[in-house]
Every structure is written in structure tokens, then in C-alpha cells.
Amino acid sequence: xxxxxxxxxxxxxxxxxxxxxxxxxxxxLWGGLLIVVVCASLSQxxxxxxxxxxxxxxxxxxxxxxxxxxxGAWRMRKATAEDWHGKLEGxxxxxxxxxxxxxxxxxxxYKEDEQMMLRSLEYIAASPMAKHSIKVVLAMEAREGASxxxxxxxxxxxxxxxxxxxxxxxxxxxxxxxxxxxxxxxxWAYRQTLNRYSKDLSQRDISxxxxxxADADTLWHPQYFSALSYTALRMPVEQRCWSxxxxxMLLFRNLESAPAxxxxxxxxxxxxELAGLTNQTIAPAFxxxxxxxxxxxxxxxxxxxxxxxxxxxxHHMFCKCFFASIRGAVVSQNELHRAPIAKVEPIYVPSTAFxxxxxxxxxxxxxxxxxxxxxxxxxxxxxxxxxxxISLIRECGFFKLSWSAHVGSLAILYKMTAVHMVNQVEAFAxxxxxxxxxxxxLRWLLAGGFSQLVDKVAAEGIAxxxxxxxxxxxxxxxxxxxxGTISPVLVLMIxxxxxxxxxxxxxxxxxxxxxxxxAKEDVDVSRDVxxxxxxxxxxxxxxxxxxxICFDYISWAHCTLIFYGLLPVMISTxxxxxxxxxxxxxxxxxxxxx
Numbered sequence: 001x002x003x004x005x006x007x008x009x010x011x012x013x014x015x016x017x018x019x020x021x022x023x024x025x026x027x028x029l030w031g032g033l034l035i036v037v038v039c040a041s042l043s044q045x046x047x048x049x050x051x052x053x054x055x056x057x058x059x060x061x062x063x064x065x066x067x068x069x070x071x072g073a074w075r076m077r078k079a080t081a082e083d084w085h086g087k088l089e090g091x092x093x094x095x096x097x098x099x100x101x102x103x104x105x106x107x108x109x110y111k112e113d114e115q116m117m118l119r120s121l122e123y124i125a126a127s128p129m130a131k132h133s134i135k136v137v138l139a140m141e142a143r144e145g146a147s148x149x150x151x152x153x154x155x156x157x158x159x160x161x162x163x164x165x166x167x168x169x170x171x172x173x174x175x176x177x178x179x180x181x182x183x184x185x186x187x188w189a190y191r192q193t194l195n196r197y198s199k200d201l202s203q204r205d206i207s208x209x210x211x212x213x214a215d216a217d218t219l220w221h222p223q224y225f226s227a228l229s230y231t232a233l234r235m236p237v238e239q240r241c242w243s244x245x246x247x248x249m250l251l252f253r254n255l256e257s258a259p260a261x262x263x264x265x266x267x268x269x270x271x272x273e274l275a276g277l278t279n280q281t282i283a284p285a286f287x288x289x290x291x292x293x294x295x296x297x298x299x300x301x302x303x304x305x306x307x308x309x310x311x312x313x314x315h316h317m318f319c320k321c322f323f324a325s326i327r328g329a330v331v332s333q334n335e336l337h338r339a340p341i342a343k344v345e346p347i348y349v350p351s352t353a354f355x356x357x358x359x360x361x362x363x364x365x366x367x368x369x370x371x372x373x374x375x376x377x378x379x380x381x382x383x384x385x386x387x388x389x390i391s392l393i394r395e396c397g398f399f400k401l402s403w404s405a406h407v408g409s410l411a412i413l414y415k416m417t418a419v420h421m422v423n424q425v426e427a428f429a430x431x432x433x434x435x436x437x438x439x440x441x442l443r444w445l446l447a448g449g450f451s452q453l454v455d456k457v458a459a460e461g462i463a464x465x466x467x468x469x470x471x472x473x474x475x476x477x478x479x480x481x482x483x484g485t486i487s488p489v490l491v492l493m494i495x496x497x498x499x500x501x502x503x504x505x506x507x508x509x510x511x512x513x514x515x516x517x518x519a520k521e522d523v524d525v526s527r528d529v530x531x532x533x534x535x536x537x538x539x540x541x542x543x544x545x546x547x548x549i550c551f552d553y554i555s556w557a558h559c560t561l562i563f564y565g566l567l568p569v570m571i572s573t574x575x576x577x578x579x580x581x582x583x584x585x586x587x588x589x590x591x592x593x594x
């Protein structure tokens with residue numbers, strides 16, 4: 001709800017304000033593209049200046065992201081070396097009442113591979129908390145038919161002895177108000193879960209009941225639920241009640257078999273999500289893919305679970321709870337600068353999942369494009385944030401809201417605009433600049449410009465030569481446009497990607513900790529827990545991994561920006577303006593060998 005009990009704030013609502021908000025992403029993106037085209041048509045100098053400004057912003061954003069993600073990679077390595085369950089048991093000894101901590105894991109799925117889901121369940125069961133504290137909900141779709149029911153029954157039969165409880169729910173098809181997808185399925189499973197455990201939950205402190213939503217291919221780290229419990233229980237209750245918890249998502253389970261252009265999207269996701277968790281100074285982190293929260297927040301009357309009319313349930317749930325936390329402070333007449341605002345707390349033990357992969361190279365690329373279009377439907381969250389912020393101002397008054405409420409709302413809008421709009425406009429401008437640059441550069445080369453430049457550099461130095469009026473301005477911009485993308489930022493991105501990928505391949509991020517077999521002996525359980533060999537690479541192996549990452553970035557980064565970034569966002573903003581949130585949810589293809 002996020003608008004008060006009985007009042008749902010949704011882009012699906014009738015009225016001029018929701019309609020206006022659905023047009024905002026289209027206006028920002030297509031308006032930006034139009035400005036670039038107009039500048040290119042009227043004045044090349046103006047166009048190059050605009051391109052330079054956009055590039056400077058993107059480079060600054062990327063530099064911050066690269067540094068933050070590198071710090072995050074170091075924190076991941078450190079976190080996976082911790083004995084989180086041992087630390088949790090220390091809390092239990094000090095405060096025995098905390099031993100009633102309970103985990104409910106909801107796994108929304110539709111036509112997913114049974115063996116893949118079984119493996120995901122096995123890794124949840126690898127948690128030391130599984131048998132006494134973790135309850136699993138298989139959120140099936142009824143439209144999958146008898147095969148889905150039978151699959152759920154087999155999975156439950158194979159794993160029920162490993163959990164405190166496991167059961168399945170079946171989301172009915174064509175429910176009024178439901179948009180087919182992960183969010184509506186999660187809400188149905190959530191409601192069924194409350195019914196099943198109503199007696200038990202009524203006797204518990206629901207701030208110590210932790211809900212986790214997982215994609216069907218997510219492999220949680222065995223220490224995740226212990227680290228989650230430890231982090232949550234150490235928080236003040238009020239802060240815990242308005243906190244999400246997010247592990248870094250590493251989409252590298254099929255790193256070697258996925259097409260190179262798809263691997264680049266995996267690197268980009270790693271950098272973006274890890275940086276967002278590490279550095280929330282300017283803009284908050286969002287929930288992504290698989291995340292956790294307290295039942296106290298999900299069950300708050302201002303939240304009331306997941307919305308049934310959205311696609312991007314992870315980002316949407318964060319935005320919904322963010323504004324609910326502000327409204328909660330207003331309703332309770334708390335001082336807003338003291339009341340906690342919903343935020344994401346990082347849990348640096350990573351989870352792994354698949355990149356999109358189908359049968360064959362072309363079909364895999366097409367499947368990734370379909371997923372990119374679905375992910376780009378997340379631009380609706382920019383519209384939703386605008387709707388929530390405007391509605392909040394209308395309800396409470398601009399000056400009655402705290403500075404932190406305004407700054408937090410604008411920070412969300414800034415991050416969404418930067419990612420979905422500015423970066424795409426900049427990519428378009430650079431492509432256009434390069435297309436202008438190549439003919440100009442060829443003319444300059446044919447006119448003997450390069451030999452003249454070499455002579456000037458030899459005689460006067462490179463700085464003086466590039467500043468000469470005789471050096472053709474278009475040629476100078478051409479060189480900068482073509483070679484300017486090979487920058488220190490790209491080097492930092494490659495470094496972070498290499499550190500994480502090599503740590504993953506060597507098992508440093510996923511290997512179990514040493515487990516005590518008896519009081520006298522520690523045995524290192526070196527087998528990898530998420531599908532990687534876990535063997536230290538020699539120099540040749542490290543060089544091969546680094547070379548592969550460099551090649552992927554240099555060869556495919558620009559294609560990735562166009563085909564998995566710019567084009568999907570152009571399509572999604574247009575559909576959002578024309579059709580609202582109504583769109584098709586396509587399940588991403590996964591490799592059959594799991």
C-alpha cells in the first residue's frame with residue numbers, strides 16, 4: 001500500500017497524476033535523445049561539448065562505482081572468512097531469547113528446471129540453521145498445471161527432512177488485479193504463509209522473523225542465514241524493522257559457457273550491485289533478485305506485502321517500504337529526522353546465479369535481450385517513485401517533511417535517472433560522435449594530417465601539437481571520441497571483475513569454513529559449495545582469466561550498451577507511456593546442465 005491502510009498508491013490507479021508519472025521516463029529518455037540529435041544537426045561544436053559533458057558525468061559515475069565495487073570485493077573476501085554461525089551462537093549465549101529467530105524463504109518459480117531447484121534447496125539446507133529455523137515456501141504457479149504440482153511434491157519429499165518445514169503454494173491464474181510475474185506470485189505465497197503459521201507467528205516477536213525471497217537458481221552461501229541473523233539481531237529493533245538485507249549477487253555460475261556479450265552484462269551487474277551495497281553516501285542501494293527483510297516490515301499496514309500489479313518486485317518493494325517508513329513516522333508523529341528510513345544493509349557473503357543461456361549462441365543472445373527488456377521495465381519504478389514522492393508532499397506538505405525524507409527521495413530519483421536515462425543518452429551520443437568522427441578522421445588522414453601531427457609532436461611535444469590551431473578540430477575530437485573510452489575507469493572495472501571472478505573460481509568466496517570434527521582436529525572442507533573447482537590457479541590460469549575479461553570488455557562493452565541497454569530502455573519507456581504497467585513477464589532461459 002505505502003499510502004496508508006486501505007489506500008493503495010499505484011501507477012495502475014486512474015487519474016491524471018499516475019498517467020503523468022508514467023510519461024516521465026519517456027520524456028526524459030526520448031527528450032535527451034532528441035536534444036543530442038538537434039545539437040548534432042545544428043552545431044557540431046555544441047554537439048561535441050554536450051557529448052563531453054555527458055561523458056564526464058558517466059565517467060565520474062563509473063569511477064565512483066569502480067572504486068566502491070573494488071572495496072566491496074575486498075569486504076566479500078573478508079566476510080567469507082568469518083565464522084558467522086559461531087558469532088551468532090555467541091549472541092544466543094548472551095541473549096537466549098534470540099534463539100527463536102525464524103527464517104521463511106519464498107522461492108517464486110514458473111516452469112523452472114527441477115534439478116536446478118533441487119540444488120538451490122540443497123544449498124539452503126547447507127545452512128547450520130536449516131533444520132530448526134528455516135521454513136521454505138515453494139511459490140508455484142497454478143498455470144503450470146499437473147507437472148508443477150508433481151514437481152513440487154517430489155522436491156518436498158526429497159528435502160523435507162532438511163528443513164524446519166517446507167510446503168508449496170499455487171498462485172491461481174487470472175486473478176483480478178494480478179500482473180503475471182514474480183511479485184504477484186510472491187504476494188500469494190506470502191499470504192498463504194501467514195495463514196499456515198498464524199498461530200506460531202502470533203506468539204513471536206515478528207522483528208525476529210526474517211523473510212527471504214529467492215530466485216529459483218540462487219545458491220545462497222551456507223553462512224548467509226547465520227550472517228543475516230547475526231546482523232539483524234545486533235540492530236536496534238526499530239532499525240531492524242525497516243531494514244532490507246542483501247547479499248552480492250554473482251551471476252557467474254555459467255560464466256564460461258555464456259556468450260561473451262552476455263558475460264559483460266554479468267560484470268556490469270556485479271559492479272553496479274556491489275558498488276551500491278558498499279557506498280550508499282549519495283544514493284541508496286536497492287534490493288536485487290534475492291533479498292531478505294523482517295516480517296515486521298512486510299506485515300506493516302503501510303506495506304501489506306508485495307504489490308500484485310508490478311514486474312520489478314525487488315526495486316519496487318524497496319521503494320514502497322521507503323515511503324512507508326516516512327509515512328509511518330508521520331502517522332506516529334515521530335520526529336522524522338530521528339525515525340529510521342528503510343534502507344538496505346549489505347550481507348557480504350555472496351550468492352551465485354546463472355546468466356541467461358539458451359540452446360546455441362544466437363538463441364542465448366536473444367534470450368538475454370528478452371531479459372534485458374523485462375529488466376528495463378524497471379523504469380516504471382522511476383514513475384512510481386515520482387508518484388509516491390508527489391503524493392507524500394500533497395498529503396503532508398513540503399515543509400513538514402524532514403530534510404532526510406526529501407534527500408532520500410531525490411537520491412532514489414537521481415540513481416534511477418542516471419542508470420536508465422543519462423547513461424543511455426550518453427551511449428547514444430558517443431555512438432553518434434564516433435559515426436561523425438570516422439569520415440572526418442579519414443579525410444584528415446588522406447590530407448596528410450597524421451604525418452603533420454607526428455612532425456609537430458616531435459618538434460613541440462604532444463600537448464602543444466594537439467593545441468595548435470592548424471590541427472583540424474574535428475580530427476582532434478575524432479581521436480578523443482574513438483580512443484577516449486579506453487580510460488582508467490575501464491582498467492578499474494577490469495580489475496574488480498578479475499578479483500571477484502578469480503576469487504570465485506578459486507573457491508575463496510564459496511568454500512565452506514574449516515569445520516571441527518572433534519575437539520583436537522580441524523579439517524579444512526575444501527570442496528566448493530557452489531559449483532566451482534575451488535583450486536588455486538597457477539600463473540597461466542590467472543593470465544587466461546584476466547585476458548578473457550579484458551577481451552570481453554574491449555570487444556563487447558559498446559554492443560552491450562546498445563543491445564542490452566539503450567534499445568530495451570527505448571522500448572520499455574514507450575510501452576510504459578502507452579500501456580502503463582501492463583507487460584509480459586518472460587522467464588529467463590537457464591542452462592540445462594546445472
